Amino acid sequence: MPVVFFFCVTLQSENKKTNVNLVIDIGNTVAKLAVFDQDEVVEVLRGSNHSLDCLSMLCGKYPIERGIIASVITLSKTIRRQLAKAGFPVMELTCDTPVPITNCYKTPQTLGMDRLAAVVGANYLLPGKDLLVIDAGTAVTYEFIDKEGRYWGGNISPGIYTRFKALNACCDQLPLIDKEGDSPDFGYSTETAIRAGVIKGMEFEIAGYIGLLQKKYPGLLVFLTGGDRFSFETNLKSIIFADRFLVLKGLNRILNYNVN
Secondary structure, eight states, X not given: OOEEXXXXXXXXXXXXXXXXXXXXXXXXXXEEEEEEETTEEEEEEEEOSSOOTTHXXXXXXXOOOEEEEEESSOOOHHHHHHHHTSSSOEEEOOTTSOOSXXXXXSOGGGSOHHHHHHHHHHHHHSTTSXXXXXXXXXEEEEEEEOTTSEEXXXXXXXXXXXXXXXXXXXXXXXXXXXXXXXXOSSOSSHHHHHHHHHHHHHHHHHHHHHHHHHHHOTTOEEEEEESOXXXXXXXXXXXXXXXXXXXHHHHHXXXXXXXX
C-alpha cells in the first residue's frame, strides 16, 4: 500500500477558489503523486512506478481539474489505462512541452524530465538567481540555471545506494551495506570503510561542484532535493536550500504555465 508522508492545507474554504492539480513523478525506484491547490502542496503519496494504485483514491478525495506526468522510465500499459480513466486531462511532459525557462541543453530529447522539472522549480522559487540544483536519488544530478533563467545542463553521477551496490557487485570481497551506521573520517573496519568512503566521497563531490561554480558565480545558491541527506561545512549551509518536493513543484509550475 502507498504511504502518505506529507499533508497540509485544507482545500475547502468559503472564499477561496480552488485550482487543484495532480502531479505525478515516476522515477527509477518509485512513483510520487502530489495534489496541489494553487502552488501549495496538499498531499503526497509514494507507490509503485509500474502502477498508480492510489490514483483512484486521490481522484475521489479531491476536486482535481487537471494533471501532469513525467517519467524517467517507459510508462506501463497499466498506468496509461489508469490515466485514461482519471476523468480530467493529464499532460505528459516531453522535450516538446513549453516550459518557463530557456533550455540550452543540446540534446533536449535525451534530457530526463525530472532534471528539467527540478530546474524549473528552483527558478520559480528563487527567480533572478544563479542556481545549482542537486537531486540525490538513484543517481545524483547536478544542474545549473543562471539568473537569466537559462538552463545550461548538468552532470550525472551514481547515487549512494548505486555506489554501495556497485562496490558489492564489482568487488568479490566487499559486502553490500546500508548507509545507516558509523561513518568515521577513516574506516576502522571494511563496513565503515565502505560507508565512509561512499558518503564522504559524495559530500566532497557535492562541495566540489559548489566551490567550482562559486568561483564563476559568487552569488550562487544551491537547491538540494531527493531522498538522501548530507552534512556540509558551516560556510556552505547558508547557501543551501533543502526542498524535498522540488521536482513536484517544478512539474506543477510547468502545468500551470501551459494552462495559463
